[in-house]
Structure formats: structure tokens, C-alpha cells
Amino acid sequence: MSHPLLTWADAALPEMLDDLEHLIRCESPSADLTAVARSADLVSAIGQRRLGFAPERLVIDGVTHLRWRLGSPAPDAPRVLLLAHHDTVWPIGSIETHPYSIQDGVIRGPGCFDMQTGLVMGIHAAATFADGRGGQLSNAAITLLVTGDEEIGSPTSRALIEQEARGCVATLVLEAAGDGPDGRPGALKIGRKGVSNYRVDIIGRAAHAGTEPEKGLNATVELAHQIGVVLGFADPEAGTSVVPTVAHSGTTTNTVPARASFMVDVRAHTVAEQARVDEAFARLTSHTGATVTVSGGVNRPPLETSAAEGVWQRARAVSKDLGLELADAIVVGGASDGNFTAGVGVPTLDGLGAVGGGAHADHEHAYVDEIAPRTALLVALLRDLLAG
Known part of the structure; x- marks a missing residue:
């Protein structure tokens, strides 16, 4: 019998795919501040529909970031930071040369892998706590932070990211998964240079x-x-x-x-x-x-494996409870905003977003059948971390 979280995620998949299509079609190259603001409008609308309330809109040096805070406002309440970005590397017009499509279970389109799929997963996972399906947040909290300049080094969002991370139980980064040691996609990332x-x-x-x-x-x-x-x-x-x-x-x-x-x-x-x-x-x-x-x-700073090991072990445990098999975790050369959260001493696990490949490349793609189970894993991990 399927785990209730997997059943929920399977039922939510059509809505997640609908949200994803809208995000991919709304192009958001980092250097185009008008496009990033327009993308933030869309992310805000999607998040408000799923979470039930609008985010704080934080504009820093013209770059638009979004923040949702759910649960207890108490400063000592256990909190997890869900970290995502809505900017992409793809210039305006890329949707014409790299059109959105789903064929044979493969999603294609600018930013589908890095990282619009992970962003949608994060919104829907957080939504389960907003309405109580994922768990109650009377004595715990979740922050969903969606930044607008990750692809160019996070010049305006770094301080915001570090501020939100401090004091958190953990940060879960919704960047895409990587290829495991055996070459199979879907590995979580426990280290970044x-x-x-x-x-x-x-x-x-x-x-x-x-x-x-x-x-x-x-x-x-x-x-x-x-x-x-x-x-x-x-x-x-x-x-x-x-x-x-x-x-x-x-x-x-x-x-x-x-x-x-x-x-x-x-x-x-x-x-x-x-x-x-x-x-x-x-x-x-x-x-x-x-x-x-x-x-x-x-x-x-690096995301050293010591910062990720504890959260990684908990992810492995909850995945087994769901009946999922995770590939061995990996260490990669590329950086993410998870480097910043690990740098301020917060346990950080990365690669919890899309499974697929081709980031920034013509063959960028994500796998449909991985979205629901990975979103269920995200909810289960949030539950576990917030329960202590």
C-alpha cells in the first residue's frame, strides 16, 4: 500500500505541472530586472494560490526576492529554511528556440531543471503545512525564500539568505539533484566546493x-x-x-x-x-x-560534508519510510546558495529539487515521474526536522 504522502503527491502532480509550465514560459534572465520582477509576480501568484497568503516582496538594488513565513513567530521555535531561486540563465526569447514540452515523461524548456521544478516542489511542499496536511506548525516554523539573482552569484541576496538561515534547524536547498557515483540521476548533494x-x-x-x-x-x-x-x-x-x-x-x-x-x-x-x-x-x-x-x-564558502551529514542521514531514514531508494549522495564542484547557509553554520542539504540533467544547456530536461516522490520526500523531511 502506498504511503499517504506519496498518494497526496501523485494527486498533486497535475497542479504542479501546471504551475511549472507557467513558470517556464515566464522567462527570467537574472540581468533583466524587469523580467525578474515579472517572474516574481507569477511566483507570488502561484504561491498565494497554494499557500493561501501572499509573500513579502523584498526588492534589493532592483532585484525582486520573495519570502513566505509559515508557523510559529516565536524566536525559539524550530525553523527550517526552504531555499530556492526564480531567476535563470536563459535570455528572453529562449522559449521560442527551446519550447516548453512534455514528451515521453520528459519536461523540456528554459530553466525546467535549474530550477523551476524545484521551486514548484518547494511551494507545494510548504503548502501542506499551510493547510495542516503535512503537519501542524503551532510550535515550529518554515521559511520559503525565493531569490532573484542566484545565477549571477547572489550579490543582492547573500545577506538576506544568511539572515534567514541563522538559527534554523536546517536549510533544504531546492537546486536540482545530480548524477550519482554510478551515473544514475537523482543524487542529493552533501558537499559543494x-x-x-x-x-x-x-x-x-x-x-x-x-x-x-x-x-x-x-x-x-x-x-x-x-x-x-x-x-x-x-x-x-x-x-x-x-x-x-x-x-x-x-x-x-x-x-x-x-x-x-x-x-x-x-x-x-x-x-x-x-x-x-x-x-x-x-x-x-x-x-x-x-x-x-x-x-x-x-x-x-564551501558547503563542507560535515554541514550536510546529519540532514543527509535523516533524509535517508525518511526515504526508507516512504519506500523510496535514494542514490548515494555526492560532492560537486559547482556552488549554490547552500554554500552561504553552510558558511554561517547551519546544517544544509542540497539537490532536493528536480531529477534530470542539462542545466544551462540545450538539452536541459527534468523527469516527470520523479517530481511526486521527491516532493513527498521533501514534506517527510520537513516533518522530521521540525519534530526534532
């Missing part, structure tokens, strides 16, 4: 490359040296990657370059590794006599 970004600027001295190159100070030569030094900061055994990306140097083919710069992407599993690399960048010195300046630093 932290991200640091650096810019190295070099100032040399220009001169004519043909008549008096000796009077110049070649910024390109210094750039080449510094790239070699920076590559040495990586530690493959620790999982720390240091990748020079965008580089610029010089002005014309017959001029000794006076200026150069390059960007570096750093990913690390631990705070200690982030700090080690940050200190190494601070010690960069010139090889040729050119001026070397470093800017940037840590963008997102």
Missing part, C-alpha cells in the same frame, strides 16, 4: 617594439610568469582547482605591452584550502619589475 575569484593586474611600461624594446617593461612577460605561479597554487589531491580564465594584454602588435590582466577561478572543498590559496595570492610579487596588483577573494 567554495568559490574564490581573483583578478591580477600588471602595469609595465610601453615602448616601440621595433626601435627601442629595451626601454619597455613587458606586461605580457610578467603575465606569463604570474600565470605559471598561480597554477602552482592548485592541489589536486585536496580537490583544489586554480584556473586562469579571461586574460588581456597589449594594445598594438608593435608596442611593448604596458598593461595586462587575467582572471582566476578557484574552487576548494574546505575553508582551510580557500584561506591557503587566498594567502598565496596576497604574496604574489613581480618577476620583471612590473607592478602586480591582486583584487578579489572568496565569493562563496
Whole structure:
């Protein structure tokens, strides 16, 4: 006999798919603030219909975020943060080139996997507590926070996310699941690398490359040296990657370059590794006599596995009660807003949204038959966490 939560989720699936179609068709590229505001209007309307009340609308530097708070207002009440975003990477017009469809159980359309499906699941899971089907919140609380700038690094929402997370029992991140160790989709994420970004600027001295190159100070030569030094900061055994990306140097083919710069992407599993690399960048010195300046630093702390392990074990236990089999959890290189919540010391489990693949790519897709059981899992996990 099917678990009552699975029965409920199966019955709710048509409504979830209807909400999802509307969200996918309402395009929301992060940099288009008008589009993000329009998307927030739609998310607000869907949430009000399902939860029974409108969210707080939080506009920060023009970016629209939404917050629903359910249950006890007592500051000491156990609270879980459901964390989602409604912005996508897809530019306006993508719905024409990548139309919404469901065929053979596969959903396609811009943002279906990252992360409109997870957002819909979060709304419907929270709704079960709003009307009492999921459980009573007289002595507990849930916050559903939906941000509008995750895809560009959460510049306006980071402080809001950290504020909402502090004091919570746990944060459940509705980003999509990943591929498990055996390649099967659907793995929850118990670790994400932290991200640091650096810019190295070099100032040399220009001169004519043909008549008096000796009077110049070649910024390109210094750039080449510094790239070699920076590559040495990586530690493959620790999982720390240091990748020079965008580089610029010089002005014309017959001029000794006076200026150069390059960007570096750093990913690390631990705070200690982030700090080690940050200190190494601070010690960069010139090889040729050119001026070397470093800017940037840590963008997102890592979601270390220690922050996720307890919630992951509870997710495994409640999944067994539902009769579901979860794949082994994974650690991934990409970051999410869960990095911020783990960074302020809150237990965090990620990847509780869509099952599918192709994030940001032409083949982005999500599987219909995974939506109901994963939403039931979300409700069961919320119950468990709030019950202590």
C-alpha cells in the first residue's frame, strides 16, 4: 500500500505541472530586472494560490526576492529554511528556440531543471503545512525564500539568505539533484566546493617594439610568469582547482605591452584550502619589475560534508519510510546558495529539487515521474526536522 504522502503527491502532480509550465514560459534572465520582477509576480501568484497568503516582496538594488513565513513567530521555535531561486540563465526569447514540452515523461524548456521544478516542489511542499496536511506548525516554523539573482552569484541576496538561515534547524536547498557515483540521476548533494575569484593586474611600461624594446617593461612577460605561479597554487589531491580564465594584454602588435590582466577561478572543498590559496595570492610579487596588483577573494564558502551529514542521514531514514531508494549522495564542484547557509553554520542539504540533467544547456530536461516522490520526500523531511 502506498504511503499517504506519496498518494497526496501523485494527486498533486497535475497542479504542479501546471504551475511549472507557467513558470517556464515566464522567462527570467537574472540581468533583466524587469523580467525578474515579472517572474516574481507569477511566483507570488502561484504561491498565494497554494499557500493561501501572499509573500513579502523584498526588492534589493532592483532585484525582486520573495519570502513566505509559515508557523510559529516565536524566536525559539524550530525553523527550517526552504531555499530556492526564480531567476535563470536563459535570455528572453529562449522559449521560442527551446519550447516548453512534455514528451515521453520528459519536461523540456528554459530553466525546467535549474530550477523551476524545484521551486514548484518547494511551494507545494510548504503548502501542506499551510493547510495542516503535512503537519501542524503551532510550535515550529518554515521559511520559503525565493531569490532573484542566484545565477549571477547572489550579490543582492547573500545577506538576506544568511539572515534567514541563522538559527534554523536546517536549510533544504531546492537546486536540482545530480548524477550519482554510478551515473544514475537523482543524487542529493552533501558537499559543494567554495568559490574564490581573483583578478591580477600588471602595469609595465610601453615602448616601440621595433626601435627601442629595451626601454619597455613587458606586461605580457610578467603575465606569463604570474600565470605559471598561480597554477602552482592548485592541489589536486585536496580537490583544489586554480584556473586562469579571461586574460588581456597589449594594445598594438608593435608596442611593448604596458598593461595586462587575467582572471582566476578557484574552487576548494574546505575553508582551510580557500584561506591557503587566498594567502598565496596576497604574496604574489613581480618577476620583471612590473607592478602586480591582486583584487578579489572568496565569493562563496564551501558547503563542507560535515554541514550536510546529519540532514543527509535523516533524509535517508525518511526515504526508507516512504519506500523510496535514494542514490548515494555526492560532492560537486559547482556552488549554490547552500554554500552561504553552510558558511554561517547551519546544517544544509542540497539537490532536493528536480531529477534530470542539462542545466544551462540545450538539452536541459527534468523527469516527470520523479517530481511526486521527491516532493513527498521533501514534506517527510520537513516533518522530521521540525519534530526534532
